[in-house]
Every structure is written in C-alpha cells, then in structure tokens.
Amino acid sequence: MFSYWKPWRRRFISVFYYLLGIALVLIVCVVLSALQKLDGDRTEDMPGTDGTLRYFRELGLLTGSDAAQLQWWHGVNSRRALAQALSGPCHMIEADVNLRGHGLEEPIMAHPPDTDSDITLKDWLDEVKTSNKGIKLDFKSLEAVSPSLVLLEDMLAEPRRPVWINADILSGPGGTARPVDSQAFLSIVTALPVQTVLSLGWTTGWAAGGQNPGYSWDMVRLMEEKCGRLHHPVTFPVRAALLPQSFAQLSWLLQQSERYSLTVWTGRQDEVPLQDLKLYRKQLDGSRMYLDLPDSLKAELSVVSLEAE
Template sequence: MKRSLWFNFRSAALVLFGCFTVYTVWNLKGRMSDQTLDYFLSRIKKKDAAEVRWSHAVNNRSRLSEVLSGATHMIEADIIMRGYDPKEPIMAHPPDTDSDITLKEWLEGVKAHDKGIKLDFKSLEAVSPSVVLLEAVLAEQSRPVWINADILSGPGGQARPLEPQAFLSAVRTLPSHTVLSLGWTTGWTAGTDNPGYSWDMVHAMEEICRTLKHPVTFPVRAALLPQSFAQLAWLLKQSDRYTLTVWTGQSDELTLQDLLPYRLEFDSSKIYYDLPDSLRTELSMTLRDKN
C-alpha cells in the first residue's frame, strides 16, 4: 500500500514538473534579446554597444535630412500630438506644440535608409496612433526600432511619468524585436548631493518588465551612475533581455571615471553610451586597451 502511494505521488510530481517545464518554455517562447548590434555589425565591426553613434532631437525636416546623410547609427526623435487640429503625432519636444514634420512623414523619410530609430514619447495620447503608423511602415523591416518613455519617477525627477500599464498596453502589438526603452524621470543639480537610483526604483522597474516579451533597455543618467552601481548591476543581471543606455543632460557634469566600473564589469554588448562622441570613443578605447 505504501509503495503504491509512493508511486502515485512520484508520478503526480513528475507530471506537475513536466507541466511546469512546458509552461515555462511556452511562456519564454517568443521573447527576444536585443538585436540592435547584430543589425549594425557590418559597420561597427564588433558587438560593442559603445561603438553605436547617436543623434538627438531629430524633430524637423532639415535636421532629419542632415542626419540621414551622416554617420549616425541611431536617430532619436520626440513625439507629441499636435496642439491643434488636425490632431496627429508630430515630431516635437514640449513646450513646442507644432512641427514642420509629422511622424508619418518622418517614417517615410527614414525607411529608405539603414538607420535605427528611437522614438521618445512625451504624451500618452500620442502612443496608440503612433503604433498604428509604426506597424504599417516598419513591420516588415529588420531595422532597430526603440520605443522610449519615462514610466516611473526617479532620482530628482519632477516631470510626471507616463502611466506604465497604459503605455505598455498601447505598445504590446509591436513586433517582438522592438526594443522597449523604459526609464525614470530624473533631475540633476550642480553642486549638490544628487541621489542615485534607489533599490525601490529598480525593484519596481524589474517587476514591471519581468513578464514582457520584448527586449528592454533602461535609459540611465550618466551623472547618477557612481551612486547607483549596486542597484543597476542587479537590475541588468535579472534577464538577458535587459540592457542599459547611458545618457547625459546638456549641463550635467561627468567624467570617464564615473563610467569605468560599468564599462569594465559588464559585457560590452549590454551597455549603450548615448554620449558625446569624444567620451564615447574614450570608453571604446578603454575596453580595447584592456583586451
């Protein structure tokens, strides 16, 4: 009798384990790691995210034309809804309410070139109509497409973040290779003791991102990195879908030494450096010298 009970218990345990394994594999199926570096590999020669060049605030026709003919790999632009009729997504950064180019026109201009794009959403109302345009224009292309929004309050952040679940619901239909760039609102003031990313901040972000199927990059402010190493190191290690994108404000103060722990500790494919070319080149050479 005892042997029979043990056999039944063992059989049930094996069945449950098998079901759990199938569920886990199925749940992970379709999840993507970041393919951005693979796309640019013929131009950057090795899988080092510090080699990727960025252009910012490409929010008008002349700036777009300039960048498309240059050496930039990734083009960043801001999206809002036009402030008056006809209401549609346009390329502009608040407090601007109008632009000489709509998102539809911008995408039409980009699609004939081999640049990656990062679209930074400044309002929730612009997301859903923009996703429709993205699906129509870019669904069949392999180019890197990054969708950025600040969805949580971060160190020193004063701006109101976009509501996380509303934003993620609006972008859920984008192709699985689309990179979600999910960040915190931040602030930085010279001459003061600026706080870094806290444990509560990174835990809250990871809880939001752990079940997503898209690759995720976390944009982090360079001037806040020295006081945030343990927290961001933990966050980056939670999934092979995660990367960091280091950026800086125009008036922020930072040095190469602030960035070296991240550069030396982590795989070079895991941290992008959206920084001035001179500093980004220094970082690239640092790893080259190490190797």
C-alpha cells in the same frame, strides 16, 4: 640496416603524432568557435532578443559586439535635422513625437512644450524608410502613442530594422517631471512585434554641486516588477551623472533578464564621472551597455578604459 632505420622510424612516428595532436587541437578550436557563433546567432534570433547590433553588423556598419560603437543623432524633429541625420554617419536617429495643437490629433515631430512642426511623423517615417537607419521615438505623453503606432506598422513589419520606443514610466532620482502612466503605456506597446525594443526609463534631475542620489533599490525593483513579464527586449535609459551611486542596483537589474540592457545618456550641463563609468565598462557585458553620449565623452571614456586594462 634495420638498426639504422629504427631510430628514424621512431622519430617519424613521434613527429607524426605531434603534428596529429596539433591538427586535432586546431580542429577542436575551429569547431568550438563555429558552435559559439552558431549559439550567438541563435540567441540573437530568439524572441525578445535585442537585434540592434546584429542588424548593423550584417550591413557591415559595425564589427564585434560592443554596443558603445553605436552612433546616435538626437533631436531630429525637423526636415532639416532629418536630412542631416540621414546623410550623416549615425546608426540610430532619435526624435520626439507629440500631437499637433489646435485640436488636431496628428502626430508630429516636436519636443514638448512645442505642439507644431514642419514635419509630421508620417512624412518622417517615409523618409527614414529609404535609409538603413534605426529609429528611437520618444514619447512624453500617452495621447501620442496609439496614433503614432498605427503609422509605424509598415516599419515594424521589417523584421530586422531597429525600432526603439521610449518613455519615462517611473519617477527616478531628482525627477520632477510627471512620468507617462506605466500601466497604460505598457498595455499599448506590448502589442508591438516582439523584436521592438522598449526603452523604459525614470524621470531624473541633476544639480551641479548638490546632493544627487542614484537609482535606489526601490526604483530598480519597481522597474523589474513592471518589465519582468514582458516578452520584448528592454533597455533602461540611465543618466551618466547618477551611475556612480547606482552600480549595485543597476548591475542587479541587468542580472534579472538576458533581455535587459542599459543605455547611458547625459544632460547638457551634467558632470560626467568618467573614472567611475569605467567600472561599468569593465564589469558589465559590453553588448548590453549602449553609450548614448557625445563623441568627445565616448572618446575620453575609451581612453579611461584602455588605461584601466
């Protein structure tokens, strides 16, 4: 009788330990996953961390951590454009801030050289507050910054809503426009709440069929010198047409701080090198590379990325 049950007992014990091993592996996997999520949540809660993606994930408007998912609405400088943006599917609303002409120091929504608009920054912000959209305000002149930030105080008090403050503070490849004074601009915006995203770029130019240099080592090193001591998250708006010549420089720049990201944009007439951009998508952390591109270009880039896998 004992000799009959002995093989079955051995089998039972073997199966038991086998199942126990599987259970332990599953438990370890669950614990590690939970710890990774907790670590990610803690990282996103750290001062100086860009909380843009987390904000929209918590609203159920994004999944995962691919910054390319973010949708933008540009040139929202009128009441009509604002109404369209607020009712549209975008996550972020981009607009330009200028001072009204005729000696008035009132911030309005207008892209220079325009100095008049049918909507002031105050009214614009009041409308946006009723939505769950994030905002990106673009400043082409230093004079408009301080009076605008006073109006932004209520929105900046919201700990989660993404607020991006943008200015070109350095001269970049092919740039002919005069940048905003970097020292004066940074001295103002560094007083903003630490969750505010500073979008700091270079003036650029691009010519079809011409020699278009990329972002040089001197340019990225000077930008790091300006931003290295900041405590805010910083995104660098970079022109898509200039990226193929700039991978080494921009990847180096991202390595200097976890606070840094890229926001890829394009001019209307630019030729965007999709085959070259796939290198950025493949090599860089997707959570640190926003694609502020037309939907058609983003779709093509997604196809290119899939084909490369």
